[in-house]
Amino acid sequence: MSIPLLEYTPSSQNQRVVSFEIPGDEKPRIYTTDNLPSATEMDALILAAYRQIFHEQQMLSSNRQIILESQLRTGMITVREFIRGLVLSDSFRRLNYDVNNNYRFVEICVQRVLGRRIYSDREKFAWSIVLATKGIAGFITELLNSEEYLDNFGDHTVPFQRRRILPQRSRGELPFERMARYDTDYRDQLPRRGYIPMNLQTFLRSRNRDLVLLTIGSGLAVIATLSLLTYFGLFPQIGPY
Template sequence: MVLPLLSTPIRTQNALVTPIGSVGDESDRRCNQGLHPQKDCCDLVIEQAYRQVFFHPLKVDRQPMLEMKLRDGGITVRDFMRGLLTSQRFRDGYLHTNSNNRLVDHLISKALGRQPHGQAERIALSILIAEQGLNAAVDTLLNSSEYLEAFGYDSVPHQRNRVLAGRAQGEKPTHQRLPRYAADWRDSSAKRFPANPAGASGTAAASWTSGQPPAWALRLWLGLAVVGGLEIGRVLLTIAGSMLSTSIQ
């Protein structure tokens, strides 16, 4: 039996007072698609959507099929956001590196532009992810009345700002406040893949005294070095002699 999404109370938040950047409540990231959307408008919206989801998008983060559908007017910006949030790149970078609670923080900040309404909303969506998966959580957020009222079908979500009297600065932007993964994932990754694994540390062999090779090995190496040097000298002298004899003739 699948549990329904738990209802959570709404809590007042002070997301940001002075915007850090050019986009705020008064700056709409919208592109009216229609049947023939303008190329420049689509390019801007696509880049903004990638930054909203991945912050610093790389070439491997791009989704060419989704971009093509958006440019052709086959999907809305909301559908494009849905595709990015359920893509394999997002799963590898966020779903597999975070707990459900922390993943909820990422999803709400990227889809709704705010922080969770307390632990109750975080727990409710965590249960939804555990029972129905990432797609169900993304659909719940993007199909919500809050999303449609704030961004509609053709606007890229962004961190929503509030102007509060008597307060000049609020909290940090989401990407500064909420890194892609937490310290626990970083530490566990360091244990799984240590920087100096056993057998590859470059330490001296246990049979070497004071870290030095045996005397016979050292004499052999020096002998080979001398023989090699003499052979190289002989080859160079032979080549030089051949060149001189040719020039005299």
């Protein structure tokens, strides 16, 4: 018996506020297959899907899913199935799931699949339970089959970050592309894994040693300068009266 998704209350975020702004450069472009796109438009749609799921930091040729791209071009799968294939790919799992805990992975998937940040810790805990009980495939299926995803993107539209700009605000929300893919818990594990050559104590010891050497070097430089000035008669020699 599977555990049902816990209830959580949606908070008021940008994508839930009625929009009155004039469309501009910051308004997200919608990529869809509803109107039978040309080959060039299909290339742009696939690129937009990679940018949304992998983000620009992870858009490498080694992460391309050639078979999924071919199936999408020939109409064998929908955009929603293509998104599912990208999220469940080995590359996405290695770059995002293996380096994070369940809570951070849930945040990443909600941002990239549903196009918004999480509402609260309760929503994060609710989806984390789904991830722990149903695995990655079950968790992604729940997201893609959710009413929110179907209402906003359906089967033929690439997900996008919804409504970054809120009227009467000088700055919008931070783009998800600029957010780190791993949380602080993974960063704290780096010294134990040997990725950081020195810990804080070693750094402080080396810093203190450098300060001592710098002080000694500065003192020797001052003495040498005074000796030269005295030798050339530019500095009076200090002696008894």
